[in-house]
Amino acid sequence: MVSSHRRSTMGSKLVKDGELHLYGMVGGDWTWDEDGIRTTGFTDEQVIEALGELSGDLVVRLNTGGGIAFQGIAIYNAIKAYDGKVTIYIDALAASAGSVVAMAGDTIIMRPGSMIMIHNPATITWGTSDEHRKAAGTLDEIAAAAAEIYAARSGKPIAEILSLMAEETWMRGNVARSLGFADDVEEAGETMSLPTFNYKLFKHAPHELALNRAVAAPGNPVKPAQAVQTMEFVMNAPAPAAPAAVISETTTAKDVTQDIFARCRSAKLSMEETDKVLAEAKGNPDTARDLIINMLADRAPPETISHSPATVTADAGDKFAIGATKALLLKAGVAGGEANEFSGMTMREIARHSLDLRGEKPTFSDPLMMVGRAMQPVMAGGMHTTSDFVKILANVASKSMLRGYGEAEETYSEWTSKGVLTDFKPGNRVDTGLFPSLAKVEEGAEYKYATMSDRGETIQLATYGNMFAISRQAIINDDVGAFSRIPLKMGRAAKRTIGNLVYAVLTSNPVMSDGVQLFHATHKNLLAGAGITAASISAARAAMAKQADVDGIAAAGLNIRPKFLLVPVELEDDAAVLMASEFDPSKTQRVPNSARNAATVISEARLSANSAAAWYMAADPNSTDTIEVAYLNGVETPTLEQKEGWGIDGVEFKVRIDAGVKQLDYRGLVKNPGQ
Template identity: 40%
Template sequence: MSPKAAAHAVAASDERWYQIYAATDSHPLEITIYGVIGWDVSAQQFINDAKASGLFEAKNIAIRLHTPGGDVMDGFAIFNILSGLSAKIDIYVDGMAASMGSVLACLPNGTLHMPENAWLMIHKPWGGSVGDADDLRDYAEFLDRNEAMLLKAYTGKTGKSEEEIKAMLKPDTWLNGAEAKEQGFVDHVIAPLKAAALLTHRTEELNMPKALQSLMGARAEGGQPPATPNAAAPVVPAAPAPTPAPVAQQSAPVTAPPSAADLQAQFKAQEQGRQAEIRDLFALAGNRHLDLMATCLGNLDTTPAQARASLLEAMGRDTTPSTPANGAHIHAGNGNIVGDSIAASIMARAGFANAEADNNYNHMTLRELARASLADRGVGVASYNPMQMVGMSFTHTSSDFGNILLDVAHKALLQGWEEAEETFQLWTKRGQLSDFKTSKRVGMGEFPSLRQVREGAEYKHITVGDTGEQIQLATYGELFGITRQAIINDDLGALIDIPMKMGMAAKATIGDLVYAVLMDNPKLSDGKALFHADHKNTTTGALSIESLDAARAMMRTQRTMTEGGKARSLNIRPAYVLTPVSLESKAKQIIGSASVPGAETNSGIENPLRNFAEVIAEPRLDGDAGTNKQWYLAAKAGSDTIEVAYLNGIDTPYIEQQQGFTSDGIATKVRIDAGVAPLDYRGLARSTGV
């Protein structure tokens, strides 16, 4: 993977490496990546543009790739966002998906289509560093961590082991469509492309093997992507492609594609020549700015001409960037090691990771880390006051400080969700819905029995009535802000405590909805309440062996009617006793006793309900006054009792941030999409408790 050169050190370009076309009635939202990922335009801008075009609302997305790769961290930022989408995603390799482009081709929620004459390339992370032996060992470890992320993406797509993928990464593996399908990367191999795909940068600037440049020559000279035309205008404009000269409508001569060995050899030879030219440039400059030289050497997308421009800019720059205490300034896959070190520092302070002993950013305040996210990447901040400097750390393209804070807040949110003391998930049914439309569920009584099929007779379709219980998703969420003042004041609580408590509140919201169903006793589709005498699932009596046994018998003898009008027992066994906290000890004593409570010692009267169900005490059942005596029986988890459905099965809260003009900082939104509804009365029983 090509480490990214610092944004200020790359010559500006009028061309973008992506285009985004909004969805129409007849076309999906389309994302076209035809260039170097992260080239002049950050992943954050890509994500902002994609959101503006309806990325998170789209139901169908088409991604077209023709890229030699690019920035590792920008690529993974895009990968992580796209991986979390619920839309149907189809990915097409129009010419080449190399390096970081191959990772985007391996989205776990995407279907990859690849022509026979397209190419997919995977390899180990590349980079360069300067410093002493310890610095270089640290850098090698950093590259290993990047490789671990690649392995996760590739193994998840192919099903191969890490050892198998590692063997493929080491020699820079090039695969055509058929080979990629055989190795498990591709879902569908499609016909070879006759049309041409247009790279937004000249192929000689991308350090592409010359054999592959020749193979892609027609594409690099103005062909258009073979996508179905989209009527919507692109959300992000790109420089117009050069108009191709008219050509006769005839098939091009078929040439044999180069072998993988040829591609590898030419690629390495070309890379050696590029590095030699860059080293000569810096030697003529007195071997100054060696950190910049390391960046240029490590970034496969930096040409000698670009390295020369970057060197001249660095030599004339008035502001000297601050560096860590040991003087090492290591540029790596995400531009430099600054982002990883800052993230590790904050994670350690937040208690989500162990502190790294050699991290020079340990013990820095949030304000100092915000400054380092800029200054240690070459952005001069000496003239800015603290408010301006912190604001720039959120918005500057060279800084990923905002994304680091978002990651920390997300971990805190999930920790709050996991640690919330809730009981509903122990006994309810977990489900999923794909949209916010009202859906109907079929209860356990809808299929009483199967009909006999006589020899030679046809099977008959079952008729499901229109009486299923309804369930519908709703969105629950809140906003909170991480302000510049909080960063300046080093208020880590605003970053950790608030999202953690919001995670707990999100889970509590679902619990409120579940237990409201039990206590409010809503009507079902038959027009009768969930607990109703006609449903034979309600009784009276204080908590005792007799009342528990009566409720158990009601549930065990629940019936449904067959098509012939006969009743069939469902034999539903209670698995849980749901009680107010005030009755918890009594319930455990009754159910856990070997003998009948109250009987004489050693009377020999065995408790018939011993351990017949698990006791779940829920404080919501006590009521506001704490005097409620109602208790319930519920069938085993997953039965048709009460369903808790989540949008596309995502059963944790979602968090996102946006810089706004209404506050000095970033607004953070926490939301969860869930629906709660009763499914069937037969798996539940209630006692009034008196």
């Protein structure tokens, strides 16, 4: 028996008699089950704090139905990093995220009647098809992370582990040991109580477990022997010795057990049926084959039991969420709203109705408590997910934010290019220069390879964002504006932030990769000061047309033409008149206007803040590099995320946008400092 010792006099509730006890929900005390029983549990921070109190070899007692996937991974890593040998006893159950925690043990011991369950993570997503695809991708990544942990512990290929996870595999003692998920099985002793958990959340939980839920209420523990009698005796006996004809010098009892288990899975037997085959076959594959055939022949139509509430259907909850969202959008004056049966409800009544649909009908003397309960996460598929009420608020806030983003009067998108970056690492924008003019090939001579030089700028993403909160008091006061006006303004702010970055490139005149400022005499794009006239426009056009490539291949110039005239608001009228006039406004006689329709005028107040006289010309970004605005994965709209409030009693929302702005080339830009 290994032991651990206290390192200090601290008092973590997870440390009992020098052992680490991880009982309840992975991720902590954050929800109620459908009978109103508050679940308990442990968080990654609590485990790390508890491990800090211990030294030497460590005993961990584990009994959990699962919880938050990332919490399970964090706790696994914390225990793996512990400086000492770790022995984990699965006292009754290590399911879902709890099975990830179990894999941290140097030695894993199954107690009598205990089980391990591994499965794919699950969640419920509310939103557009893109949001569903994003959620699906996240679930795949979580599953892959868990599969790597299981594979490292069991020695099995990840592909096989992923198959076991997809089928939601429940393992008793000897099965877990044969598959590499445990090292030893205790043969006798008191059976522990299962943790409080709604086992109907799992798709393939043993039927008796799903029906009885094995809830260990305080003072009235229900043990697996009472709730799942058909499972109690099967897998706890020692693996019987197989006949000599079955096990050779190169075949072990573990190999045979795994072979039988694989046959049972191929036949799609339940875990109860698999347990029975393993027990009665006594290590003989031929006997196991006959038992499987007989079971399939005698199998009655399966009992219909609803195990998974995560099936996506248009149930009352879905219809309520959609209808309430549209009703609130109408009140907020946002597109997509409609009058329906929820239009007459206050937000407090919508919160109450969301609890009713969740099957919660407790009496709240304080309306603030009721609204707070409606905002709390709920369980789905062994993981916690956002409540319907918060999803409704978030959907209205998100649409308001996007409305604000779309309504923001910004000009940068007209004359800049849009780029895509897939991560936050610096990205290179390489210009390979021009291809040389084709060389004459004499009769019978060989073709020669041409060479091209390259240069480039580096662009990098950054995250910009802010937070706002919806308090319970705002819900009680039916303040729809709390989650419509604020996100609308934040949407405008997100777009304004990008505009600030773009025009800062022009006004700050940054240094480029060649060590020269964007606008500089060396770059031949900083002109002599002049007002906006036909003559100065002509000089700007000529300067841009005569820009040369890096290698001097286009000796006469690249013939780049300006398309946009960027001016401070003080020069907007002068620029508009010049671009529209048939005759040169600066002349006293009717002289044709050479600058007519030379460029599209864009007036910008940010330019005025820097100079009321300086003006710029820019080429078409589709044909010539100028300034690029890059977005993470091409998503140019801001994202709204939410979580249960910690600093406030309510829900906190975060608006963020991931973008980067960079000047790519000087040759498609010209500056005149004005006069």
